[in-house]
Amino acid sequence: MINKRLRIAFQGERGAYSEMAIILKFPESTAIPLKSFHDVFETVINDLNDLAVVPIENSIEGSVNETYDLLLQDQIYISGEIFQRINHCLIVNRDYKKIINVYSHPQALGQCRNYIESKKLEPIPMYDTAGAVKFIKENKMIRSAAIASRRAAEIHEMEILEEGIEDKKNNFTRFFVLSKQPLTKPLGKDRTSIIFSLEHKPGSLYNILKQFSQQNINLTKIESRPTKETPWEYYFYVDFDGHYNDEKVMLTLNRIKIQTKFFKLLGSYPKGIF
């Protein structure tokens, strides 16, 4: 009998927060590091890996735009949600001298802005957090630090100078589990995500929200992203409580569909534990 472990792709190097989210939610799986978000989505679409885990928003820095844009593609559905407490570490080589520069992902640098300014460090944006640790290690940079997870420091056998350097302690990242098929059965406390675009006229967004309000459906997030085709026209991404097979959600979505220029159901999934 073949013991087939679930293969779950993520963007970044080993030790990335996305990898930690995978370990948290799917301890029995194999996490597959890929270079770009584009590659992560492709691997799901092309059946090369079973699932993927991608960050969608952080409680301090906000939405991850690239993830939002890639969700528009066909054959990409959301089948789960994970919340993770972010605990940033200042990581250095063991033979470090006075630190001048600090490398990390722009979101992580943003989350530690006050700390970086108070220490008069020069922030240098990089590709990802764990990648920054690898970079300062491989280049033997003794005057530079990286901001990343404890796990990234441990994997690369680096020293943690300080832990919990994020400006706000209520720092959480929300991740989506991506799959090629949507989940069809309600699993208890579910959330649903949709994307739509509208004709540009007064009241068009209001008319959509009215449908939710009439059925007493609670919206948990609304995000807008440029369509990229027509300047200042937007896709709206809406998350709300309930499953698309619930009667009142089904009714609401049917009413919304006929009022939108574009509509995509991203899926329903059990709400993450927060």
Next chain:
Amino acid sequence: MINKRLRIAFQGERGAYSEMAIILKFPESTAIPLKSFHDVFETVINDLNDLAVVPIENSIEGSVNETYDLLLQDQIYISGEIFQRINHCLIVNRDYKKIINVYSHPQALGQCRNYIESKKLEPIPMYDTAGAVKFIKENKMIRSAAIASRRAAEIHEMEILEEGIEDKKNNFTRFFVLSKQPLTKPLGKDRTSIIFSLEHKPGSLYNILKQFSQQNINLTKIESRPTKETPWEYYFYVDFDGHYNDEKVMLTLNRIKIQTKFFKLLGSYPKGIF
């Protein structure tokens, strides 16, 4: 008689797109480069410079989060809007060899993603576009290019290898003119911007949009940003047609104010020409 020129701050190095927006809108002014958005806002609040020009959104890459967050501060109002067509150039040192890396601001790298991938270049994010040109010049990097404006190449006397390398030609950036006081008089075709936060309950956003719809006021943008205090609670930024001294807008805003937890009028300003 002292000839006092208007002083207008921007974030970045000389040759930045923000500086070009200043030259376009205020040809008689003096543009003041500052390192961070934080510094740009501070200089307006502290009366050190008269105005500032900051990017708020791009038609491809979307909103500039840092600008949105800084608009929450007191003594910051929007008194104008500028639209600028973005035309990115691939800029190199005159003695360049085969190019491997390309440096620029993450938004500019994002706007040229297809071009960068087709040329198999390695994108390296930097602080700003014109700063990337200065960086590859000062470090005499002959295997690296920068993505920035024609003006940035000219200021630093660098070579333009290719012009118009952005993936989509409908690439525009919208800038805000910031001032310490709001404009009080309608100037013709005006737009108004507000920020608010809401109690987390079904229909709360719908009830706000209803006020606009009832007065037939056209919303042109809705953006959400985390409050940073309570995870998954948001500030909403709404732009709409009209001036806050118009009767129907005044009525609408008065109705909205009593339904919000937080409310800030960012100002009314003549719509930019697009």
